[in-house]
Ligand SMILES: Nc1ncnc2c1ncn2[C@@H]1O[C@H](COP(=O)(O)OP(=O)(O)O)[C@@H](O)[C@H]1O
C-alpha cells in the first residue's frame with residue numbers, strides 16, 4: 075500500500091534486503107527501520123538488491139549514508155546490487171560508486187563478502 | 192503515444208477491431224476514423240474486442256451510438272467482446288446491454304454473425 | 309473560487325489547474341484517482357470518481373470553452389474527515405448553461421432513439437453520491453461532485 | 465504567485481496545490497513527469513525533472529514547513545513553446561532560508577566525511593539546466609527549476 079516493500083533473506087552471515095517500489099522521503103524510514111533491525115541483531119554484512127526498485131531520491135540515498143560508518147566500523151559493509159540504469163544514474167551523479175561497492179547481482183555480492191573472510 | 196490503439200483483423204465478411212488503452216474524448220476520433228473506414232469499404236459486420244481497453248468514458252460510448260443505425264441499416268451489426276468488469280459496468284450503467292450484443296470473446300461474436308446468414 | 313491556504317485538521321485540499329484540452333484528460337484522471345485512493349477510497353470507487361470527473365471536464369472543454377485550448381480547467385478537491393467525503397468542484401468561466409434544464413435523460417427513450425451524446429450528466433449522477441450545478445456571477449460555472457467514503461456497501 | 469487565467473498561444477500553464485506531506489510526493493512526481501512527457505520530453509529527461517521536483521518539494525515539507533502537514537505546497541509549471549523550455553516554480557510560505565548560503569557541496573569532501581543530507585540542492589543543480597532560489601516578501605520562498613526541451617544531446 076505504501077508503495078515500498080523490503081524483503082529480507084539471510085544467507086549465513088550475510089543479510090540480503092530486496093527492496094521494491096519507490097524510496098523517497100515518505101518510505102525511507104521503512105528501509106531505515108529494517109537496517110536498524112539488522113544492526114540490533116549484530117548483522118553487519120548487508121546486501122541491498124535494487125532489482126525491483128523503480129525510483130530513489132536523495133532521502134533514499136541518505137539511508138545508506140546514515141548507516142555506512144557504523145556498519146564498516148563493525149567489519150561489515152553495505153553492498154548494492156541489481157541497479158537499473160535509472161537508479162544507477164542517481165548514485166553516479168553524486169559520486170556514490172566511489173563510496174559503495176555496486177555489484178551486478180546478489181551472487182557477486184555474496185562472493186565478495188566470502189572472499190573477504 | 193496517444194494512449195489508444197486500434198488493430199484491425201478481417202475474418203471473411205467480418206472485421207474485428209481490437210482496441211487498446213483508453214477511449215475518452217481525446218482518443219474517440221481515432222476509433223471513429225477506423226469504423227468510418229470500414230463503412231467506406233462496405234464492411235458492416237463489425238466486432239470490437241475490448242480485451243486491452245482499460246478505460247472508457249461517454250465520449251467512447253458515443254462512437255458506437257454514432258454508427259449503429261447506419262451499420263444495422265446495412266444488415267450489419269457492431270458486436271462487443273472481451274469486456275473487463277470495469278468497462279462493462281459503464282455500459283451497464285447506461286443500459287447499453289439492451290442495445291448492443293455483448294459476447295465473451297471474438298469466436299462467439301463471429302459465430303453469431305455466421306448463424307445470422 | 310480560491311482555496312484558502314490554511315487547512316483545518318479535519319480537511320484536506322488539493323487544487324489542479326490545467327489547460328482545457330482533451331489531451332490532458334488522462335493527467336486529470338490519473339491525478340484524481342490517485343488522490344481518491346490515497347485518502348482511502350477502494351479501487352472501485354476511485355474509478356467511479358475518475359470517470360465522473362472526466363465527464364465534467366470533457367463538458368468544460370467541449371461546451372464551456374468550445375474547444376478553446378488556451379482556457380484553463382480548475383479542479384478543486386476537498387476531503388472532509390469527520391464527514392468522510394470527497395468533494396470535487398470543477399469550475400469554468402466559459403459560456404455557461406442553465407442547470408435547471410439539465411436532467412437525467414430517460415435512458416429507455418434515449419436508447420430507443422439511439423441518440424449520440426447527452427450521457428455525461430447521467431453518468432455523473434449514477435457514479436457519484438451527490439452532484440450539484442451552480443452558475444455564479446463572474447461568470448463562473450461549477451459542478452460539484454461528492455462521494456462518501458463510508459458507503460462502499462451502497463448500491464450505486 | 466498567481467497564474468493568470470488567460471494563456472498565450474506560446475505558453476502552457478499547469479498548477480498544482482497539494483498538502484505538504486511526504487505521502488503526496490508520489491502524486492506530485494506522477495503529475496510532473498506526465499506533464500513533461502506530454503509536452504515532449506523524453507522518458508529520460510522527464511525522470512530528471514521528476515526527481516528535481518521531488519527534491520524541491522521534500523525541502524518544502526521538511527525545512528520550510530518542518531513537517532506541518534496542514535500547510536500547502538504550490539507547484540506551477542509553465543511551458544514556453546518558442547523557447548522550448550519547461551519551468552517549474554515551487555513556492556512555500558514557510559520558514560525561509562538564505563539562498564546565497566546554498567551552494568553545491570564539494571562532493572569529494574562530502575563523500576569523505578560521509579555526511580547525511582545536503583544532497584537535494586546538488587541533485588537539482590545536476591539534473592536541471594537552470595535553478596534559481598528567490599525569497600520574496602510575504603514571506604514567499606521560491607525555487608525555479610528550468611529544463612530545455614531541445615538539448616537532449618547535452619551531457620547533464
Ligand atoms: N460546463 C458546462 N458548460 C456549458 N454547458 C454544459 C456544461 N456542462 C454541461 N453542459 C450542457 O449540458 C449538456 C449535457 O451534457 P452531457 O450529459 O455531458 O452530454 P453531452 O456532453 O454529450 O452533450 C451539454 O450538451 C451542454 O449543453
Ligand SMILES: Nc1ncnc2c1ncn2[C@@H]1O[C@H](COP(=O)(O)OP(=O)(O)O)[C@@H](O)[C@H]1O
Nearest residue numbers: 523524527528560561581582583584585586605
Ligand atoms: N524551501 C526551503 N525552505 C527552507 N529551507 C530550505 C528550503 N530548501 C532548502 N533549504 C535549506 O537548504 C539546505 C540544503 O538542502 P538540500 O540540499 O536539499 O539538503 P537536505 O534537505 O538534505 O538538508 C537545507 O538543509 C535547508 O536548510
